[in-house]
Amino acid sequence: MKNTDAINKKDIIHLLEEIAIYLELKGENPFKISAYRKAAQALETDTRALSEIDDWSSIKGIGKGTQGVITEYLTNGESETLTLLKQEVPEGLIPLLDIQGLGGKKLAKLYQELKIENIADLQAACETHKVADLKGFGKKSEEKILAGLLNLNAQPERLPFDAVRGVRQNIETALGSMDGVKRFSIAGSMRRMRETVKDLDFIIATEQPEVVKEQLLELAGVKEVIASGDTKVSVVIEDKYDVSVDFRMVENKAFATTLHHFTGSKDHNVMMRQLAKARGEKISEYGVENVETGEVVTFDSEKAFFQHFDLHEIPPEVREAKGEIETYKKTHPLVTLEDIKGDLHMHTTWSDGAQSIEEMARFASDKGYEYIAITDHSKFLRVANGLNEIRLREQREEIERVRKRFPELTILAGVEMDILPDGTLDFDDDFLQELDYVIGAIHSSFSQTEAEIMTRLFNAMENPYVKHIAHPTGRLIGKRDGYKVNMEQLIQKAKETHTILELNANPKRFDLNSEWINVCQEQGVKITINTDAHSKETLEFMKEGVGVARRGWLTKESIVNTWSLEELQAYWKKKQE
DNA sequence: GCCGTTTTCGGCCCGACTGTTTTCAGTCG
Numbered sequence: 001m002k003n004t005d006a007i008n009k010k011d012i013i014h015l016l017e018e019i020a021i022y023l024e025l026k027g028e029n030p031f032k033i034s035a036y037r038k039a040a041q042a043l044e045t046d047t048r049a050l051s052e053i054d055d056w057s058s059i060k061g062i063g064k065g066t067q068g069v070i071t072e073y074l075t076n077g078e079s080e081t082l083t084l085l086k087q088e089v090p091e092g093l094i095p096l097l098d099i100q101g102l103g104g105k106k107l108a109k110l111y112q113e114l115k116i117e118n119i120a121d122l123q124a125a126c127e128t129h130k131v132a133d134l135k136g137f138g139k140k141s142e143e144k145i146l147a148g149l150l151n152l153n154a155q156p157e158r159l160p161f162d163a164v165r166g167v168r169q170n171i172e173t174a175l176g177s178m179d180g181v182k183r184f185s186i187a188g189s190m191r192r193m194r195e196t197v198k199d200l201d202f203i204i205a206t207e208q209p210e211v212v213k214e215q216l217l218e219l220a221g222v223k224e225v226i227a228s229g230d231t232k233v234s235v236v237i238e239d240k241y242d243v244s245v246d247f248r249m250v251e252n253k254a255f256a257t258t259l260h261h262f263t264g265s266k267d268h269n270v271m272m273r274q275l276a277k278a279r280g281e282k283i284s285e286y287g288v289e290n291v292e293t294g295e296v297v298t299f300d301s302e303k304a305f306f307q308h309f310d311l312h313e314i315p316p317e318v319r320e321a322k323g324e325i326e327t328y329k330k331t332h333p334l335v336t337l338e339d340i341k342g343d344l345h346m347h348t349t350w351s352d353g354a355q356s357i358e359e360m361a362r363f364a365s366d367k368g369y370e371y372i373a374i375t376d377h378s379k380f381l382r383v384a385n386g387l388n389e390i391r392l393r394e395q396r397e398e399i400e401r402v403r404k405r406f407p408e409l410t411i412l413a414g415v416e417m418d419i420l421p422d423g424t425l426d427f428d429d430d431f432l433q434e435l436d437y438v439i440g441a442i443h444s445s446f447s448q449t450e451a452e453i454m455t456r457l458f459n460a461m462e463n464p465y466v467k468h469i470a471h472p473t474g475r476l477i478g479k480r481d482g483y484k485v486n487m488e489q490l491i492q493k494a495k496e497t498h499t500i501l502e503l504n505a506n507p508k509r510f511d512l513n514s515e516w517i518n519v520c521q522e523q524g525v526k527i528t529i530n531t532d533a534h535s536k537e538t539l540e541f542m543k544e545g546v547g548v549a550r551r552g553w554l555t556k557e558s559i560v561n562t563w564s565l566e567e568l569q570a571y572w573k574k575k576q577e
Numbered sequence: 578g579c580c581g582t583t584t585t586c587g588g589c590c591c592g593a594c595t596g597t598t599t600t601c602a603g604t605c606g
Binding site: 029031032033034035036038039060061062063100101102103104105106137139141144188198201227229231232246261262266271272273274276277282284285286 | 578579580588589590591592593594595596597598602603604605606
């Protein structure tokens, strides 16, 4: 039972999804299952807070039944529907849904006919060939289930974005010079900038699929070929992890609709198809069919595809069935890489970076930036060769020399200052006012309580010289969760103190994530997208950072490093007021 | 279970693929 005061919207969404999973295992009517999922989706899409919703069934997708479940949960802190389901369906079946080829119906059958309730039962039943004898199953099913059981814990189900970045780049390079390839694109969740991905999807336009197929099977690192048909090649590429890669080969005229189809998300596609259906049309990867005449139209680009439905082009990053179809009836221009005018967080050889100040300045200038901030670590961070007051003053002299060589670029002399475990800052105010740009950051004592962490962050934000908080949660995707930040409090404090929050563009971090920056934008809290570059190459993370910002629906007005230096300086003044 | 310029029943997104079947159900993206 849950304390009813502590129930939030996510809890309700989770409850509805959990009920759907149990119904699936019961082999219930698929439409009933999807009704629960749709209700969860409807809540996800509704932007109101829990307290602002009183008439649940006025939300499209929530009716009498799901409203009952929700209000009961809000009143009692538990749901009888779920409790009963849990009595009927063993909990041990749930992880078995992750086995390839096993869905709710087959599992329901295994449970009912063979009394299989968990991994061990299933393994035993396969080994004694009871599964193969079951109607609807066979020898191959049994082998696949056994193989699936082995893979169940072999590697994480979803890989961090950063872990597959290299594989993606290698494939794109190879496709770029491949015979018979007219055009190609990444698709799937990688294109939508999700921070973890299950596999990589590529769409290839070609009139010679057999020629392309041969070359795909020869790609470097191919460890296993899963499927190799006329339209689909599916391989496993060996890297740090084993990465599944799907290639879809289509005629050029179907490229746009296929790309849209395999970019997803699944929920977005469902909504697009519903829209089409209401107009007497049918969307598939091969085009849009007029149901009455059977005529199929294709498109040169996704933009044209969306225009066909009287929509502006919906960027891949927001195709999550979270209101994008409604929003893009009008336009909603998201930030682009071209909007970025500078990078306010980077390191040099003075602390733990790989490049000199001059080199970083040259790369930034080549990118057309108007300003950068040199922000090496502060003295507390010994492991990173952090700078004390004396070395920071020396560094400023060096920066002044470099400035003369790059008159087109404003180079701010800054620091990424540690917020110490006791909540004090690494420098006193007298020294901080000498600097052009001060970032506050936590790099130590990650395991403190939420109260201790918040005290540290608040101290930094209340300081008039701290312009922004770097990587606010300290997480490393797939590796560590970060420290205990109360995000609502952090955002509220940022609003009060005019402190900017960072979207750290390093793909290992993406910190803040797309969901929280979206909340920031709604609250009027400003974001800065920075690479935290430690080398020339990592300055390029700006592209990924902008992708995450787009996933959070950010427009350039919310992102301070799309502003001119004058606008930025005007905003900084608000802190001192 | 939800919904209705097709409104209280009958439909609910689409197609490929697989393995099981003799025409299709289940799973997946």
